[in-house]
Amino acid sequence: MKVLVKGARSAGGKIGIALVLFSILLAIVGPFVAPYSHTRINFATKLKPPTTSHLFGTDAVGRDIFSRVLHGARLSLTSAVLVIVIAVSVGSIAGAIGGYCGGIADQVLMRVTDVFFAFPFLVLAMAVAAALGPHFLNAVLALSIVWWPSYARLVRGLALSLKHTEYVEASRALGASTSMILFRHILPNCYGQILAKATTDFGFAVLATASLGFIGLGAQPPSPEWGAMIADGRTYILGFWWVATFPGLAIVITVLGFSLLGDAVQENLPR
Amino acid sequence: MLTYIVKRLLLLVPVILGITVLTFVISRVIPADPAQVAAGLEAGPDQVAALREEMGLDRPVAVQFIVYINGLLHGDLGRSMRSKVPVREDLVRYLPATFELAGVTILIYVLIGIPLGILSATYRGKIGDLLVRVLSVLGTAMPVFWVGLLLQILLFGKLHWFPAIGRISASVGAPTHITGLYLVDSLLTANGPAFASSLQYLFMPVTTLVFGRIAVAVRLTRASMVEVLDKDYITFARGKGLPERTLVLKHGLRNALVPIVTIVALQFAWLLGGTVLVEYIFTWPGIGQYAIEAIINLDYAPIMGIAVFMAIIFTMVNLLVDVLYSFLDPRIRW
Numbered sequence: 001m002k003v004l005v006k007g008a009r010s011a012g013g014k015i016g017i018a019l020v021l022f023s024i025l026l027a028i029v030g031p032f033v034a035p036y037s038h039t040r041i042n043f044a045t046k047l048k049p050p051t052t053s054h055l056f057g058t059d060a061v062g063r064d065i066f067s068r069v070l071h072g073a074r075l076s077l078t079s080a081v082l083v084i085v086i087a088v089s090v091g092s093i094a095g096a097i098g099g100y101c102g103g104i105a106d107q108v109l110m111r112v113t114d115v116f117f118a119f120p121f122l123v124l125a126m127a128v129a130a131a132l133g134p135h136f137l138n139a140v141l142a143l144s145i146v147w148w149p150s151y152a153r154l155v156r157g158l159a160l161s162l163k164h165t166e167y168v169e170a171s172r173a174l175g176a177s178t179s180m181i182l183f184r185h186i187l188p189n190c191y192g193q194i195l196a197k198a199t200t201d202f203g204f205a206v207l208a209t210a211s212l213g214f215i216g217l218g219a220q221p222p223s224p225e226w227g228a229m230i231a232d233g234r235t236y237i238l239g240f241w242w243v244a245t246f247p248g249l250a251i252v253i254t255v256l257g258f259s260l261l262g263d264a265v266q267e268n269l270p271r
Numbered sequence: 272m273l274t275y276i277v278k279r280l281l282l283l284v285p286v287i288l289g290i291t292v293l294t295f296v297i298s299r300v301i302p303a304d305p306a307q308v309a310a311g312l313e314a315g316p317d318q319v320a321a322l323r324e325e326m327g328l329d330r331p332v333a334v335q336f337i338v339y340i341n342g343l344l345h346g347d348l349g350r351s352m353r354s355k356v357p358v359r360e361d362l363v364r365y366l367p368a369t370f371e372l373a374g375v376t377i378l379i380y381v382l383i384g385i386p387l388g389i390l391s392a393t394y395r396g397k398i399g400d401l402l403v404r405v406l407s408v409l410g411t412a413m414p415v416f417w418v419g420l421l422l423q424i425l426l427f428g429k430l431h432w433f434p435a436i437g438r439i440s441a442s443v444g445a446p447t448h449i450t451g452l453y454l455v456d457s458l459l460t461a462n463g464p465a466f467a468s469s470l471q472y473l474f475m476p477v478t479t480l481v482f483g484r485i486a487v488a489v490r491l492t493r494a495s496m497v498e499v500l501d502k503d504y505i506t507f508a509r510g511k512g513l514p515e516r517t518l519v520l521k522h523g524l525r526n527a528l529v530p531i532v533t534i535v536a537l538q539f540a541w542l543l544g545g546t547v548l549v550e551y552i553f554t555w556p557g558i559g560q561y562a563i564e565a566i567i568n569l570d571y572a573p574i575m576g577i578a579v580f581m582a583i584i585f586t587m588v589n590l591l592v593d594v595l596y597s598f599l600d601p602r603i604r605w
Contacts, residue, residue: 112289119293119585120541120581122548124578215551215566234552244424245424252413255411255412259412
């Protein structure tokens with residue numbers, strides 16, 4: 001928490017915090033303040049340009065894009081939270097065990113992560129998501145499966161360096177069990193680094209979810225998923241610019257916020 | 272050097288084996304009924320049963336895996352359920368377009384990003400630095416498919432400057448097939464119109480891919496150069512009266528190159544994923560477009576084939592980069 005407060009002091013950190021709070025606010029209150037239903041089809045109002053009654057215009061079946069973007073915030077942030085929480089939990093526990101215990105466990109971990117890193121990230125995520133079938137939760141699961149190795153590597157490196165610190169040695173000498181050392185001494189000392197990476201990654205998780213949604217592997221219609229909404233706009237590049245533009249802006253604002261905040265946190269980590 | 276390369280190639284064996292295990296798990300173990308997935312959602316029970324037997328799904332998993340590996344070793348990536356064509360043949364057909372797009376992107380990326388990075392390191396201005404930082408954060412925050420669509424809306428929809436989809440104008444037609452790279456082929460056959468048309472069609476997809484990441488290249492090149500230019504030997508060289516140009520390019524850049532190569536290599540992974548999305552938007556007839564069509568139709572074999580193929584390419588590029596290091600920095604010895 002302290003690094004967050006410190007990070008918020010720089011100009012970038014301030015903008016980041018503001019954007020992050022803004023997107024979280026949207027995700028919480030968005031669905032309540034949305035002026036229209038996000039799923040109601042109305043052909044009478046289809047493809048209307050932005051006006052005061054439809055701030056972001058309407059899509060091909062007459063749904064209000066502003067309302068859909070607001071509803072989409074909750075979906076995007078939820079999926080990003082799930083992806084990062086799963087990736088962080090699995091990755092940091094695996095990494096801590098590998099780094100602290102060494103030996104076979106570490107070898108296996110390193111080889112497994114090597115294999116994951118051999119794939120271009122998005123390509124592997126697409127393959128896993130396609131295997132699981134097109135569904136919102138499957139996209140989340142696919143991204144977590146692809147994402148955990150980077151946390152495993154990060155925590156493994158930290159655990160290796162913490163392993164021989166005096167307090168860990170002392171606690172081992174006092175007879176603390178391995179799991180006790182991992183959860184009481186190793187992992188808590190990795191939190192800062194994990195938090196910094198997770199903050200930045202959170203934005204990228206929003207981006208990755210949108211990418212999967214864009215190619216139809218995420219939330220299914222009529223869910224107001226930002227990536228899928230941009231895909232809707234793909235058919236309307238002649239004239240109907242607003243269909244794809246506004247959901248994209250929502251993604252940019254969210255990702256930008258978390259990137260800036262992540263950078264600020266990283267810069268303020270105690271060394 | 273040679274022993275190092277051989278050693279590295281041998282080390283690739285477990286990684287490639289791992290890649291195949293992972294894709295096997297993804298394609299055979301994750302789906303509840305791989306035969307149903309492979310046959311497509313509309314397939315009847317008879318078709319699924321026939322396919323289950325054909326795919327060997329009735330046999331133990333270990334046997335299935337050996338059959339799968341054996342196929343891969345013989346270059347068998349399975350068969351597309353939709354086109355009935357072996358995936359390998361499809362890959363060969365779609366590869367040149369992707370190669371051309373990725374190649375031109377990397378070229379532009381290096382030709383613009385690195386000089387700009389050097390410039391901003393030598394003329395350290397606060398404004399320029401801030402601009403690069405803002406652009407690099409902004410660039411990575413924008414979904415590549417969104418940037419592509421906005422470019423289409425603007426440069427095609429509103430201004431009609433560039434064509435939105437495809438690889439070459441239909442009225443010009445593809446140049447005589449030699450390498451499959453339109454730019455190279457049209458040069459070799461002295462086909463001016465085809466060359467011009469290819470460049471025009473390349474413009475938007477390449478700009479989309481370069482846009483998101485160029486500022487990152489500038490920023491990291493700058494950081495690497497700044498570190499080197501602050502070293503004592505640079506001050507010494509300046510002291511003995513070397514012209515600034517020699518100083519920056521010979522003494523500075525030469526020593527900053529290793530991190531710069533790393534940056535380019537790191538971007539390559541992103542590029543492979545990025546081209547998939549960009550090809551889809553611009554209907555660029557490459558591997559990415561093929562992959563997404565397969566995903567949309569839940570056509571299984573191509574997706575896995577592409578994943579294996581891209582992983583192997585990516586692994587090779589990493590190896591190449593490691594080898595390149597020792598040329599760039601003679602201190603690196605194995």
